[in-house]
Amino acid sequence: MKDLAAQALNVAALRGASYADARVADDRSRALSTKNGKIGSASDSESLGIGVRVIADGAWGFAASDDLTRAAVEATAARAVDIAKASARVKQHDIQLAPEQPVTAEWTSPFQIDPFTTSVEQNLDLLLKIDSELRSVAGVTLAETNMNFRREESWFTSSEGANIHQTKYTTGAGYAAHAFAGSEIQKRSYPNSYGGQWQNKGYELIGELRLVENARRIGEEAVALLKAERCPEGAFDIILDGSQLGLQIHESVGHPIELDRVLGMEANFAGTSFLTLDKLRTLRYGSELVNIVADARQEHGPGLGTFAFDEEGVPAQCTPIITNGLFTGYLSSRETAHTIGASRSGGTLRAEGWNRLPIIRMTNVSILPGEKPLTREQLIASTDHGIYMETNRSWSIDDKRYNFQFGCEMGWEIKGGKRVRMLKNPSYSGITTEFWNSMDAICSRDEWVLWGVPHCGKGQPQQVMGTGHGAAPARFHNVKVGSAYKGN
Amino acid sequence: MLDKNRAGDIFQRIREHSTADEVEALFYGTNSALTRFANNTIHQNVAEENCVVSVRTAFGGRTARATTNKLDDESLKRVVQASENLAKVQHPDQELLPMADADKSVRATRAVPSRYFEQTAAITPEQRAEVVGKIVSIAKKRDLTTAGIFSTSESVEGIFNSRGLADWHTQTSSEVSITMLAADSSGWQKANSPNVANLDPVALAELAARKAFHSAAPREIPAGKYTVILEPAAVLDIVGFMFYDFGGLAILDQRSFLNNRVGTKLFGDNIDIWDDVGHPLQSGAPFDGEGVRRQRVQLVDKGVVKRLVYARGTAERMKNSEHKDSVGPIEPTGHGFPLPNEMGEAPMNIVFSGPREPRTIDQMIASTEHGVLVTRLWYIREVDPYEKILTGMTRDGTFYVEDGKVRHGVRNFRFNESLLHMLSNVEEMGTPVRASGEESFDMVVPAMKVREFNFTEVTKF
Ligand SMILES: [Zn+2]
Numbered sequence: 001m002k003d004l005a006a007q008a009l010n011v012a013a014l015r016g017a018s019y020a021d022a023r024v025a026d027d028r029s030r031a032l033s034t035k036n037g038k039i040g041s042a043s044d045s046e047s048l049g050i051g052v053r054v055i056a057d058g059a060w061g062f063a064a065s066d067d068l069t070r071a072a073v074e075a076t077a078a079r080a081v082d083i084a085k086a087s088a089r090v091k092q093h094d095i096q097l098a099p100e101q102p103v104t105a106e107w108t109s110p111f112q113i114d115p116f117t118t119s120v121e122q123n124l125d126l127l128l129k130i131d132s133e134l135r136s137v138a139g140v141t142l143a144e145t146n147m148n149f150r151r152e153e154s155w156f157t158s159s160e161g162a163n164i165h166q167t168k169y170t171t172g173a174g175y176a177a178h179a180f181a182g183s184e185i186q187k188r189s190y191p192n193s194y195g196g197q198w199q200n201k202g203y204e205l206i207g208e209l210r211l212v213e214n215a216r217r218i219g220e221e222a223v224a225l226l227k228a229e230r231c232p233e234g235a236f237d238i239i240l241d242g243s244q245l246g247l248q249i250h251e252s253v254g255h256p257i258e259l260d261r262v263l264g265m266e267a268n269f270a271g272t273s274f275l276t277l278d279k280l281r282t283l284r285y286g287s288e289l290v291n292i293v294a295d296a297r298q299e300h301g302p303g304l305g306t307f308a309f310d311e312e313g314v315p316a317q318c319t320p321i322i323t324n325g326l327f328t329g330y331l332s333s334r335e336t337a338h339t340i341g342a343s344r345s346g347g348t349l350r351a352e353g354w355n356r357l358p359i360i361r362m363t364n365v366s367i368l369p370g371e372k373p374l375t376r377e378q379l380i381a382s383t384d385h386g387i388y389m390e391t392n393r394s395w396s397i398d399d400k401r402y403n404f405q406f407g408c409e410m411g412w413e414i415k416g417g418k419r420v421r422m423l424k425n426p427s428y429s430g431i432t433t434e435f436w437n438s439m440d441a442i443c444s445r446d447e448w449v450l451w452g453v454p455h456c457g458k459g460q461p462q463q464v465m466g467t468g469h470g471a472a473p474a475r476f477h478n479v480k481v482g483s484a485y486k487g488n
Numbered sequence: 489m490l491d492k493n494r495a496g497d498i499f500q501r502i503r504e505h506s507t508a509d510e511v512e513a514l515f516y517g518t519n520s521a522l523t524r525f526a527n528n529t530i531h532q533n534v535a536e537e538n539c540v541v542s543v544r545t546a547f548g549g550r551t552a553r554a555t556t557n558k559l560d561d562e563s564l565k566r567v568v569q570a571s572e573n574l575a576k577v578q579h580p581d582q583e584l585l586p587m588a589d590a591d592k593s594v595r596a597t598r599a600v601p602s603r604y605f606e607q608t609a610a611i612t613p614e615q616r617a618e619v620v621g622k623i624v625s626i627a628k629k630r631d632l633t634t635a636g637i638f639s640t641s642e643s644v645e646g647i648f649n650s651r652g653l654a655d656w657h658t659q660t661s662s663e664v665s666i667t668m669l670a671a672d673s674s675g676w677q678k679a680n681s682p683n684v685a686n687l688d689p690v691a692l693a694e695l696a697a698r699k700a701f702h703s704a705a706p707r708e709i710p711a712g713k714y715t716v717i718l719e720p721a722a723v724l725d726i727v728g729f730m731f732y733d734f735g736g737l738a739i740l741d742q743r744s745f746l747n748n749r750v751g752t753k754l755f756g757d758n759i760d761i762w763d764d765v766g767h768p769l770q771s772g773a774p775f776d777g778e779g780v781r782r783q784r785v786q787l788v789d790k791g792v793v794k795r796l797v798y799a800r801g802t803a804e805r806m807k808n809s810e811h812k813d814s815v816g817p818i819e820p821t822g823h824g825f826p827l828p829n830e831m832g833e834a835p836m837n838i839v840f841s842g843p844r845e846p847r848t849i850d851q852m853i854a855s856t857e858h859g860v861l862v863t864r865l866w867y868i869r870e871v872d873p874y875e876k877i878l879t880g881m882t883r884d885g886t887f888y889v890e891d892g893k894v895r896h897g898v899r900n901f902r903f904n905e906s907l908l909h910m911l912s913n914v915e916e917m918g919t920p921v922r923a924s925g926e927e928s929f930d931m932v933v934p935a936m937k938v939r940e941f942n943f944t945e946v947t948k949f
Contacts (some may be wrong), residue, residue: 033830036741038581040830042552049538049557051810062534066557079535085529086613087523090621097518121577141742144830180742185873267635268667269926274948355536394869396902398881403877403902403947407871425872429902460524460637461534481640484871484904485880487713487942
């Protein structure tokens, strides 16, 4: 693979590229799912190819091919240079890359059990067991389960001399129970909605999730929601569970700090950002309790944003994003680092596969747990009147990332420190910085979980990427609740 | 690029490697390029070649799929084996049908026009850069910043199975999307066509620029229920969320907003909706994921949901279900996804019928006392699955209309609107056009003037 990449770099240089990198990637995945006692999907997929990225005449070009014969790799490199020269016809400035020491390195994400060596039969049986637990609850009308594995191996080589071989394993699993009655459909998911929990782990994750043990409760909650009262409308103190807070971070911190959005590079599709460059180290993003980092390093945990090197050869880093409430950092790349006065990239460039150009992506954008010991139950007990919300059901935010609205699967009214009644259709909305400034409590390390968001979409052509979000349950003061159903 | 003959040879090799009762192979090939610009600069410019074969094997009620992008003999052997390994360990599903027969699949359907245009396939990076250069000069002339894409591609899609079915589709695509940004406003336009000659990037750029110019210094007006004029892209992005519920399996799973509602009047008299892959403004292959030819189906007639679409297996299950007498005609319609899958089927070639008296957007504005003109909707998500309440934002050109005239730009709104409500309140419609957004698949839809559209919040810009 290394030789193939070297060939591509040679051709690019001969054709006039001032910089080139080549990435060969071998991607393998398995998807298993069930629905109401039947197989939903059972599929394996593999994809192997090369992507060549070059700068010529001061502009970018990228070409990718599934054909790894010598002739095709050379043609792909030549095509990338031709494309770069065409790009140069419409440019304002030449591309400048922040310096980076080229390295030779090998890295594999830690795992205990290679998921591809596990028995498909046993995996399907586990999913069917969960399915029957869910459907053993009267009133559950649809049960869905899934288990997903992925192995991504890549060889990165650059004209500056980088040579990096990385292999990453991802495992994900989850399930949902739906209950339809009268004129309403309710749903509960575990451990999270939209495919459950995902981490850069091996098969050991499946055991840790305690999937079967929770299935009956989830089925019962789905049915109970049909009879629950509707979440009221008004201003309330709300407590969000960790998975919902993870998605809140993703949408209202992770995306606005992407420097390519800030600089207008995503204006046509994903949008821009309210975090204009003047806000760095001046904006009070949240309350004193809000500390958020973007951390791709292995020591942060097995998140979907964990790696050793990004896809332009920059080592994984930890960037403080919000420090005691102050906005302190962006997600950057070699091309964009200079715009914030950084001498080096923050190391966040990633691509969906060999056939995509790497772009700025969230790594693990995580809120740090509170320092004082505080469990979720203690947080509820310390809340006089409020609403606890769990598991995301809908999410939406404007294209500058100010106004958001989230719906959750299940709510509980809290009165005098106790959960007094289940609430259906809970939702809340607000303006990003007002919301983060209203955070007045966050649980401590024992409640902190590194959640995975497997399906973040960005770029044209669109690329789907996994991101990590560590979070613990937290409380927000005086938040607008219930506007999703207002007027309907 | 792969052609049908070579794919047929590859399928023969796949069959030779397989010990399964039945074998199917899907082929997808693409040669695509996309020139992306922002800040009046081409900042990303990419091209890709890829070809994939996806093999499904079946052993009496057990089936699975494996996919590779390597077509050498060893890889084909590996992918067949992977598929068989996943299939063999399953418990048999009594309801799994044998694969589709060649003759039964090719039923009389309206001929699909050619969707392959040599001139689209032949577009070069230089030609794309030249078009982007024109868009940038329009932006510069008006002191705006532009961002967008211009993409072109050719693609093939084919299906073969061991019962002799063989079908093939070749198509080209071209697409341009343009955002024009001013200090505190923006405008947007997007279009696509199999034939690049049908795109007019300069006209789209001028229109996006005018929207940015006229929505400058947006004022905040309060949230509430407004008469809205939704341009076709806004209509398509919001209505697209309901069509996954028009599959028979969604009813069997009881996850559809049409549960217990087929045959009832859900929308206004003026709403007629078809699925029609053969429509001249539609695109895509004329066969589904099992190789069944796509039928032309009327989904909604004068506001009444008439019928659903079916994959073969779903139709059989529906005929034996408690719903069989309440869902309209039940037969395979050629809308299935490749098996095995969780979703069943969905109509993806939506065509809205035009009204007897179509109105232009200008006429809709002229007849509006108080209202909001919406260019585009964004980040739409389902809030409630049965009332079909959707939330989302307006974006890139939102205007206040008063006494028949566009008055000024307004800050963007969040909406929480039920599709049942929205499609019951359509006062005027335009001539349906091929529209393209970002939240839903492309379709043929009209602009709509809708009363009492539910804006619940205003954002900061
Ligand atoms: Zn995202």
